[in-house]
Amino acid sequence: MKAARFHGRGDIRIDDVPEPRTLPGTVLVEVEWCGICGTDLHEYLEGPIFVPPAGAPHPLTGETLPVTLGHEFAGVVREVGDGVDDLHPGERVAVEPYIVCGHCDPCEQGRYNVCQSLGFVGLCGRGGGFSRFVVAERRWIHPLGGLGTDVGALVEPLAVAWHAVRLSGARPGQTAAVFGTGPIGLAVIAALRAAGVEHVIAVEPAAARKNKAAAVGADEVIDPSGVNATEAVLESTKGRGADVSFECAGVDAVLRSAVLSTRAGGTCVNVAIWGHEARVAMNDLVFREVAVIGSLAYAGDHPATIEMIANGRIDPYPFITGRIDLYDIVKKGFRELIDNKEENVKILVRP
Secondary structure: OEEEEEEEOOEEEEEEOOOOOOOOOEEEEEEEEEEOOHHHHHHHHHOOOOOOOOOOOOOOOOOOOOEEOOOEEEEEEEEEOOOOOOOOOOOEEEEOOEEOOOOOHHHHHOOHHHOOOOEEOOOOOOOOOOEOEEEEEHHHEEEOOOOOHHHHOOHHHHHHHHHHHHHHOOOOOOEEEEEOOOHHHHHHHHHHHHOOOOEEEEEOOOHHHHHHHHHHOOOEEEOOOOOOHHHHHHHHOOOOOEEEEEEOOOOHHHHHHHHHOEEEEEEEEEOOOOOOOOOOOHHHHHOOOOEEEEOOOOOOOHHHHHHHHHOOOOOOHHHEEEEEEHHHHHHHHHHHHHHOOOOOOEEEEEO
């Protein structure tokens, strides 16, 4: 079968690879749609990062580059391994793309998203969504019910957002501020609306992204290039600040604005993956007892995310800005997202 594999920085090729086989307790999924993630773009531009480089195999997969990319995918069950009796061929499913050890302290706590040997299908080995078939353990397979697999490919990034909102403790009637409205920031806005947060403020300088923020549920959009973002959030909240805030940019100045825009005793959630050591003015936290917490991916959040899409609390379609074939993945996928990132949210690939 054909697969888009990462061979090194700036080098993605369509290769012939063997079709995977089911083992006991696993499921063979025929991938119908897979989204291109910001993590994939970072690998292409700066990697290997999560992809294990030559000479340093991943501790759980034993694999190094080249690896098949793609971890935001959904498809149809084609075969089930021995011991799997609650799924049947033809069912539409989303795949939670984890590779975890299952026995470290975080795994035993149920925080498998921070497993000490954490890996991802589509980054660390065991295939990936930019290929026709993927085999995954039954525990990672989530039925989509009546949802289509294009929507199913969005469950993964929306689960990232729902996990962050859940950790924040955001409640109905509260105010939230989201700093940075790239794909994950937009997903956080949608998740906040689904959680019943009363007023959502987005902070974003790019015109196209400001429009998208409003489309997915932001009540107010602040352009930090024209005003002081913290002052604008405080004015909007009658001087209190947001009950919860979300840093989705990975920029020092943005993190400081998010912290200063958070209400005394409130919570600032860092969702971004940083490319450098962040600088934090600790007194900004201490003097108002603001809590800063990190949020990584998801843990047990896929079923709730699927339910929110199914009952209409989250509309996934505004996130889809392109659909392409596997052979167009570099020119119409990766390069399009890199060169026109403000106009795009999620490009789906049909492998």
